[in-house]
Amino acid sequence: MTMQQTTVTEAPKDERAAGTEPARDRYFDLLRALALFRVVLYHLTGWAWLPLLFPSMGVMFALAGNLMARSLRRPAVQVIRGRMRRLLPPLWLLGVVGVTGMVLQGWGPDADGHPGWWWLHLTFWIVPLSDPPYGEGLPGLHGFVGENWAADFAGPLWYIRAYLWYVLLSPVLLKALRALPVGTILAPVALAVAFEQGWIDLPGERIPSALTDFSTFGACWILGMAHQEGILRRLPRYVVPSVAPVIALAGLWYALHHGFGPGNDLDSMPLAQALWSFGTVVLLLHVSPSWTEWPHRLRRWSGAITLLNSRAVTIYLWHNICILVAATLWDRLWGFEALEQNVPGLLESVWPVLAVVWVLIGCCVLAFGWVEDLAARQRPRLWPTGAPRVRTRGGRRRAQPD
Numbered sequence: 001m002t003m004q005q006t007t008v009t010e011a012p013k014d015e016r017a018a019g020t021e022p023a024r025d026r027y028f029d030l031l032r033a034l035a036l037f038r039v040v041l042y043h044l045t046g047w048a049w050l051p052l053l054f055p056s057m058g059v060m061f062a063l064a065g066n067l068m069a070r071s072l073r074r075p076a077v078q079v080i081r082g083r084m085r086r087l088l089p090p091l092w093l094l095g096v097v098g099v100t101g102m103v104l105q106g107w108g109p110d111a112d113g114h115p116g117w118w119w120l121h122l123t124f125w126i127v128p129l130s131d132p133p134y135g136e137g138l139p140g141l142h143g144f145v146g147e148n149w150a151a152d153f154a155g156p157l158w159y160i161r162a163y164l165w166y167v168l169l170s171p172v173l174l175k176a177l178r179a180l181p182v183g184t185i186l187a188p189v190a191l192a193v194a195f196e197q198g199w200i201d202l203p204g205e206r207i208p209s210a211l212t213d214f215s216t217f218g219a220c221w222i223l224g225m226a227h228q229e230g231i232l233r234r235l236p237r238y239v240v241p242s243v244a245p246v247i248a249l250a251g252l253w254y255a256l257h258h259g260f261g262p263g264n265d266l267d268s269m270p271l272a273q274a275l276w277s278f279g280t281v282v283l284l285l286h287v288s289p290s291w292t293e294w295p296h297r298l299r300r301w302s303g304a305i306t307l308l309n310s311r312a313v314t315i316y317l318w319h320n321i322c323i324l325v326a327a328t329l330w331d332r333l334w335g336f337e338a339l340e341q342n343v344p345g346l347l348e349s350v351w352p353v354l355a356v357v358w359v360l361i362g363c364c365v366l367a368f369g370w371v372e373d374l375a376a377r378q379r380p381r382l383w384p385t386g387a388p389r390v391r392t393r394g395g396r397r398r399a400q401p402d
Contacts, residue, residue: 023292025290025291025292026292026293026294026298027288027290027291028063028288029305029306029309030298031284032059032060032063033304033305033309034054035054035056035057035060036060036308036312036315036316037308038053038056039056039057039316039319040319040354040357040358041354042056043155043320044323044353044354044357045350047262048260048264048265048266051265051267051273052266052276054280055266055276055280057159057217057220057277058217058220058273058276058277058280058281059220059277059281061162061166061217061220061221061224062220062221062223062224062227062281062284062285064163064166065166065220065221065222065223065225065228066225066227066228067228068083068166068167068221068224068225069170069224069229072171076170076171080167080170080171084164084167085375086313086372086375087160087163087164087375088375089371089374089375090313090314090317090368090371090375091160092125092126093371094153094317094318095132098134098153098154102138102150105135105138105139106135118133121133124161127164128157128160128161128164129161130161130210131157131158131161132154132157134150134153134154136148136151143328143329143332144325144328145321145324145325145328146324146327146328149324152320152323152324153320153321156317156320157317158209159316160317161210162210162214162217165210165213165214166214166218166221170221170225173222177225181226181231185219185223185226187218187219188214188215188216188217188218188219189274189275189278191214191215192216192274195211195212195215195270196270212270216270216274217274217277220281223278223281223285227285232282232285240286241286244279244280244283245279245283247275247278247279248275248276248278248279248280248283249279250275250279251271251279252276254269254272254275255269255272303385304385306384306385306386307365307383307385310369310372310384310385311369311384313372314364314368314371314372315364318361322357322360322361322364323357325360326353326356326360327353329356330347330352333347334347365382366382366383369382370382
């Protein structure tokens with residue numbers, strides 16, 4: 001879940017000519033913050049209805065696609081290089097911590113009996129063109145981290161891999177979108193249908209998983225680009241409110257007729273996820289009020305929302321292991337007989353665990369979040385609740401709008 005906060009150091013020519021600078025869209029900031037919160041809550045609780053309430057991954061890919069299309073006013077190579085520079089350092093730091101821990105627990109070249117492949121696949125921790133490997137079944141740290149912790153640690157990495165591929169494909173997708181808007185937007189959904197019907201059957205796991213992610217969320221990324229290009233605004237106002245609910249309900253209908261419920265929600269139904277996310281995302285983009293300033297009732301939350309946006313990659317990468325640690329620590333309270341007898345409801349509640357999770361996430365922001373600033377060529381900050389400041393050509397500092 002993008003999770004990337006895009007920094008623009010120089011306005012496009014048409015904006016500079018008008019004497020203005022690109023401003024942050026606070027509506028998009030709000031959507032990204034809600035998406036991150038929902039991701040954390042869902043991975044803690046597993047409540048099947050949460051992806052229906054708010055399809056976080058589709059929203060985050062749409063927001064990233066929107067920013068990518070805006071950035072592609074500059075040369076494509078420069079934009080891709082900048083996106084990779086922002087994305088990869090937080091992943092490398094995660095890999096240094098995680099891979100080191102796995103190796104210390106015995107994971108290594110002989111873990112799967114193919115040492116050569118182990119070293120080759122390890123490079124996906126450097127450039128995640130495919131899913132980075134991890135040690136399965138590793139023991140936990142008793143009372144602090146649960147067993148098989150590496151699986152939880154590596155769980156969010158599919159998003160980083162998918163995001164990287166979307167970035168690499170964006171110049172081609174943008175050209176296709178301008179030439180054939182409807183066909184380009186619907187192509188990923190058509191691919192999802194083809195996979196679901198068994199018309200496409202590819203060997204192995206890595207290529208099919210990458211294509212499945214593209215078929216599931218590719219339309220959301222392209223919708224974000226279409227919004228930035230003004231394609232959605234050129235539609236008659238009644239089209240999106242009329243068509244989007246039908247597409248979303250088609251996804252819901254498909255899910256309900258294929259055993260939707262706990263353990264079998266939208267995340268395990270790519271076609272249903274693709275349709276529901278498509279319909280919801282296009283409605284959210286259609287409504288888009290494009291706030292350049294926070295509405296009065298949201299101003300009290302501006303610092304928290306800014307923090308979530310500024311540390312989106314760090315939060316997403318580390319939240320799974322924070323959940324595992326929080327749940328493991330909370331389970332230890334069952335060992336206190338007084339608590340077990342007097343407040344069993346509290347021990348069974350997810351809300352105290354959620355509070356612990358966010359405390360741990362805050363610790364990760366303090367410990368690792370500064371890497372996002374370095375990746376963005378900004379001055380490192382521990383707790384960024386305001387706009388970063390960059391040095392202008394005249395030597396003075398100003399708030400950075402986006």
